[in-house]
Amino acid sequence: MTKTLKRPEVLSPAGTLEKLKVAIDYGADAVFVGGQAYGLRSRAGNFSMEEMQEGINYAHERGAKVYVAANMVTHEGNEIGAGAWFRELRDMGLDAVIVSDPALIVICATEAPGLEIHLSTQASSTNYETFEFWKELGLTRVVLAREVSMAELAEIRKRTSVEIEAFVHGAMCISYSGRCVLSNHMSHRDANRGGCSQSCRWKYNLYDMPFGQERRSLKGEIPEEFSMSAVDMCMIENIPDMIENGVDSLKIEGRMKSIHYVSTVTNCYKAAVDAYMESPEKFEAIKEDLIDELWKVAQRELATGFYYQTPTENEQLFGARRKIPQYKFVGEVVAFDPKNMIATIRQRNVILEGDAVEFYGPGFRHFECYIKDLHDSEGNKIERAPKPMELLTITVPQAVKPGDMIRACKEGLVNLYQKDGSSKTVRA
Structure with a gap:
């Protein structure tokens, strides 16, 4: 059955x-x-x-x-x-x-x-x-x-x-189902009443403290300070x-x-x-x-x-870290003119004429293009839009919908750490 x-x-x-x-x-x-x-x-x-x-x-x-x-x-x-x-x-x-x-x-x-x-x-x-x-x-x-x-x-x-x-x-959470008093001790903010300062995410030092001698920091002798993160x-x-x-x-x-x-x-x-x-x-x-x-x-x-x-220690954040491609959230679509293929967008981060971007929307819709015909809210042609939440217009190659999001694609290197500890580098 x-x-x-x-x-x-x-x-x-x-x-x-x-x-x-x-x-x-x-x-x-x-x-x-x-x-x-x-x-x-x-x-x-x-x-x-x-x-x-x-x-x-x-x-x-x-x-x-x-x-x-x-x-x-x-x-x-x-x-x-x-x-x-x-x-x-x-x-x-x-x-x-x-x-x-x-x-x-x-x-x-x-x-x-x-x-x-x-x-x-x-x-x-x-x-x-x-x-x-x-x-x-x-x-x-x-x-x-x-x-x-x-x-x-x-x-x-x-x-x-x-x-x-x-x-x-x-x-x-580093503690059992989030029941933690570390924040209370470190910053007098009660984690269990809404005030967690995420003390486990802080950087800490690790010391060697031989009996009767001065404590000695191990910083520099290990890849990174002790982590609870x-x-x-x-x-x-x-x-x-x-x-x-x-x-x-x-x-x-x-x-x-x-x-x-x-x-x-x-x-x-x-x-x-x-x-x-x-x-x-x-x-x-x-x-x-x-x-x-x-x-x-x-x-x-x-x-x-x-x-x-x-x-294990592999599920803690310390030592060499995996680097990933950088995508920056730059805007969202607020209106679309299908006749002229013009999208009105609300800017969230700096946008430049010619930026490589990706549009995505509900239903796992995606497409990539370049910022083209960038204009400000008054219709002036611009090369750079630095003002947060400004309304802009661009020409798009495909239909978009209000609520679709825009990411800027940043080229770079990706360092992928292998299970055996080695690494390989590929271009993003």
């Missing part, structure tokens, strides 16, 4: 209302956002209630869902006002809240009945018994701890009907495993990332899911293109986290 596969949702980060709209336009089935309370990204562009309502309306009109992260660890007094806040979100039509603290879970369940509750990855759920515990308390979905292996994920899926949400792309996760090649093992939601990390990042990564995972649901052969045919596309956005080196093995 042929196994029927369930299509997982692609869940994208949305740190601002603009990013919410971009994520949905580029294929996200759902987005997760932060309100102005109870979340873990105090420096993200968190939503006001007015923005929240606009975002929910925008998503629902396009068949997408919105979840709000309320995953902080509460200290005494932090929970004040949570009941009214949850009720307001429920009445707006929010699809679910993502919570980790039992106090907030109880408050939401009792004071805002009807609002769906998902368990945050901060709660470190690593086995099916834990899933069943939360199911008895009324939760419908659990965000898997990042420390779970693929074999453990498969076993959890066999033993529980609770929805599984699992991370597939983005930053990894993990590489980023990327599961684009392993989407078949996620789907075959019944993951309900594929989560992309990055509420503080740019619209270039959100659009690109969402586009890739949407294309990957669509292709595999059509056929394994279709997925294999586009897999390399998906990998290449993901390397066009700014990010750290990539690995598969804990899914297939316990990370």
Whole structure:
């Protein structure tokens, strides 16, 4: 009997209302956002209630869902006002809240009945018994701890009907499911209440401290100072495993990332899911293109986290690093005149007449061309556009759509480090 596969949702980060709209336009089935309370990204562009309502309306009109992260660890007094806040979100039509603290879970369940509750990855759920515990308390979905292996994920899926949400792309935390006090110690900013200063990403020195002698820095004797900084996760090649093992939601990390990042990564995972649901052969045919596309956005080196093995020193950022081609996000299309093949674009970075650029859009559409007939908003011919957010016009060789993005292609060398430690250099 042929196994029927369930299509997982692609869940994208949305740190601002603009990013919410971009994520949905580029294929996200759902987005997760932060309100102005109870979340873990105090420096993200968190939503006001007015923005929240606009975002929910925008998503629902396009068949997408919105979840709000309320995953902080509460200290005494932090929970004040949570009941009214949850009720307001429920009445707006929010699809679910993502919570980790039992106090907030109880408050939401009792004071805002009807609002769906998902368990945050901060709660470190690593086995099916834990899933069943939360199911008895009324939760419908659990965000898997990042420390779970693929074999453990498969076993959890066999033993529980609770929805599984699992991370597939983005930053990894050096601490267990993000529960860290390093930031508290180093900068007096509470990571578990939204103030993480990412102390694990800092540069540190390493010392030799012989008994009774002066400490001696080993800097210069090792390739780089001691690092706690993990590489980023990327599961684009392993989407078949996620789907075959019944993951309900594929989560992309990055509420503080740019619209270039959100659009690109969402586009890739949407294309990957669509292709595999059509056929394994279709997925294999586009897999390399998906990998290449993901390397066009700014990010750290990539690995598969804990899914297939316990990370080693190779999944930490230190020593020689892999260099990748540089692509710069330079603009987005706001209008298109098909008769004259003229695109009106909103500039995001400096654009020069003659620049080699790539246009891309939802549905994994791409084409390359050169900036031609560059004019400013008043119709003046210009050679260089240095002003951020300026409206410009260019002539394009193919049709484009509002919302399409533009990257500048920068030629250079790519240093690819091999598994044996050697390297080869190829021209980008």
